[in-house]
Amino acid sequence: MGFFARGIETAPRAAIETHQFARLRSLLERSSLDNPFYRTKFRAAGLGSLQDVIEIARSPDRFRQLPTSGKQELLDDQAAHPPHGTNVLSPSPPFVRQHQTSGTTGTPLKVWETRQSWEWMTTLWLYQLLALDITPVDTIFMAFNFGHSLGLWNVLDAGMQLGALTLTGGGLTSLQRVDSIVHNRATVLVCTPSYALRLAEVAADNRIDIRRSAVGTIIVGGEPGASVAGTRDRIERLWGARLYDSPGLTEVGHIGLACPHQGVHLVESEFYVEMLDPETQRPVGPGEAGEIVVTNFGRPATPVIRYRTRDVARPVYDMCPCGRTFMRLEGGIIGRSDDMIVVRGVNVFPSLVEAIIRECGDVSEYSVEIVGTQDMYSLRIKIELDADCTGGPETIRRRIEDTFHRRLYLKTDVEVVPAGALPRSGAKRSRFVRVEADKPSLK
Amino acid sequence: MGFFARGIETAPRAAIETHQFARLRSLLERSSLDNPFYRTKFRAAGLGSLQDVIEIARSPDRFRQLPTSGKQELLDDQAAHPPHGTNVLSPSPPFVRQHQTSGTTGTPLKVWETRQSWEWMTTLWLYQLLALDITPVDTIFMAFNFGHSLGLWNVLDAGMQLGALTLTGGGLTSLQRVDSIVHNRATVLVCTPSYALRLAEVAADNRIDIRRSAVGTIIVGGEPGASVAGTRDRIERLWGARLYDSPGLTEVGHIGLACPHQGVHLVESEFYVEMLDPETQRPVGPGEAGEIVVTNFGRPATPVIRYRTRDVARPVYDMCPCGRTFMRLEGGIIGRSDDMIVVRGVNVFPSLVEAIIRECGDVSEYSVEIVGTQDMYSLRIKIELDADCTGGPETIRRRIEDTFHRRLYLKTDVEVVPAGALPRSGAKRSRFVRVEADKPSLK
The missing domain is CATH 3.30.300.30 (ANL, C-terminal domain)
Known part of the structure; x- marks a missing residue:
């Protein structure tokens, strides 16, 4: 059973929190000085001096005094100050990539990556692939088009870094993808849950028995389906493979880590995560449904700080059979606070x-x-x-x-x-x- | 005016050849021992011992005793020994990527990359981008879909390594691409010559004045158009930009390097290039039309040795105004020996x-x-x-x-x-x- 950073992945909660608050403090200091978007927000919340910000970064309770931020705020800011908005360190290092949210809920939010943040995004997928014991003997097939959405570009880099044959299934029909999966003896399939069902349907229509393909691991994200027992069972049965749910958000980074026990962990070494009641904004207890509110450490040039993801889940903090102490989401992402x-x-x-x-x-x-x-x-x-x-x-x-x-x-x-x-x-x-x-x- | 490796790019011909023969010797030694495809070819040509091979790698004349290889041979070999064929070092390092030739002339040839050869492929594009002074202030727009074809995946990695904002225009309509070029203030466009014309046409149809876009550099490949004066002039006039022709072949690597004087050089530090009469297989003189026959140094696990590209060009060896001594192709690739x-x-x-x-x-x-x-x-x-x-x-x-x-x-x-x-x-x-x-x- 693999780890990217076993020490922190299996550390006691106190040690995880110490690590997080050290990174939080450095992020907040920099953002309060050189990031116009957060500097303004912090000042409006009465946190005018660097000393105020340092004090805030001392404990979870104090940190909650910082205002949350939301997608609409960032969108409005990008609209008012195109193209980056004001959530950019000044001076900023050069950006090397640009992607955007899928825009199913309106205007897409653009995200930019520096070389460093791009490497960080790859690291997040290394956590995931190593957790599932993907090695150079594996062949990863990515069943999606390489377009505007950030999604799986990072899987490609992570797969290559591991030394696995990493196949980019862009520009193919679903049947061509099934053929490629079979002929290249792909062992790992990466896609959305509904597309895993779709590929199975296309295979059946063409009398291709995908249960006999080499695919043993399916990693999905982007939709809640994988954490729904009925959908999971259906996909696992059709493919004769195990399904892992690994959620991520374009505007935040790939926050999820599915472990071999099919638990959905959050990568707490790279994100500070709060689970809050969507109504009251107070922390929920273990097993209670709360909204995931995130601060990410790896995009210091364009961070999100106390970002309301709208994703709702039930946090559990017991040690997982996989050995990880990272927060686990019982039943994965159970919904969107918007959709409740x-x-x-x-x-x-x-x-x-x-x-x-x-x-x-x-x-x-x-x-x-x-x-x-x-x-x-x-x-x-x-x-x-x-x-x-x-x-x-x-x-x-x-x-x-x-x-x-x-x-x-x-x-x-x-x-x-x-x-x-x-x-x-x-x-x-x-x-x-x-x-x-x-x-x-x-x- | 930038260089990736100024020393060798501007070296006297004798120094280039010394560099090439050192790399050739190491490639041939390894291939004659551990590559079944070339070991068999070499033996059939009477080069049975390692000493024979070492002797061959001493001068251009002796090297010509080695048999050439061609696409059909490699295709037949892949068909007989799927999926890799026998042109693979044994034991081979893990492959991380797979692409294929465009297949306009029949079955596509598959090519595999190791992590090392992938880095080498990126290096070839770094030669190109640096030659045209692309820097972190540039925004590169790649107007193509990221599919099976190797083409421009390497531009992406090279652009990011340089620190330029590198936009992947996959999954967009032509009009959306024009919009993205304009709104992102792209300074460099990478596409095929006919697609540069197509984008200009779409812009005109939609009353978008692309002459006023920020694009100042267009890098094209994949078709002969860019070296045809009339086509070049047309594209440059429509875009108000300079056009550079940078040819490459999936099965060989990105062999071309367009310099600021719009000369098409071959990257002789990474390839040994012979220019041969397609009929007689004898070297042609400067300015004479010959077929480009290539040995590549950066894919030792699946090399091509004396590979007949079918591309025909006129070599010139004078020093270019850009300072490069790498062989220049007068008028670029002038055709395919098949199409003559x-x-x-x-x-x-x-x-x-x-x-x-x-x-x-x-x-x-x-x-x-x-x-x-x-x-x-x-x-x-x-x-x-x-x-x-x-x-x-x-x-x-x-x-x-x-x-x-x-x-x-x-x-x-x-x-x-x-x-x-x-x-x-x-x-x-x-x-x-x-x-x-x-x-x-x-x-």
């Missing part, structure tokens, strides 16, 4: 909706419209049936409606559509759409 | 045909069918007219037919087609097609 629906006082995330659909079985693809009326929500669900499903459409339709009602007291309206009718995509996307603008507050 | 047409004893290459069409003016795009009958050839040319052309279709049609007849005694049949009727592509492609299988030998 409150149904009779219960927080419902899309991942829970997905879990119920998968649990009902016999569904190959689905989409959900969330319809809000007064304080109630109902779901309009479209499903495609498995080619080898056991019941008739009407049976499956009823089963899903009944299960939602039984489990969540939620009214659903399920429609069976022909196979292939729902959109598929290799890029990350949501199967959930909200309808009716005139709906109650979603928070 | 002998008309009344005169070797005609597609580049000459293109030059004549461009010289006639008023043509925005063209395609050529080469029709062979007995010992004679005629050309069927389709042209699209410039939006701002001065003469009528009939005038331009006649002008081209007359010019071909006057210059080459060649019969042509010119047809004017509507704007946009001819195919465009970002990938390298030929505007030339041969028709009628029952034609005389083309050699």
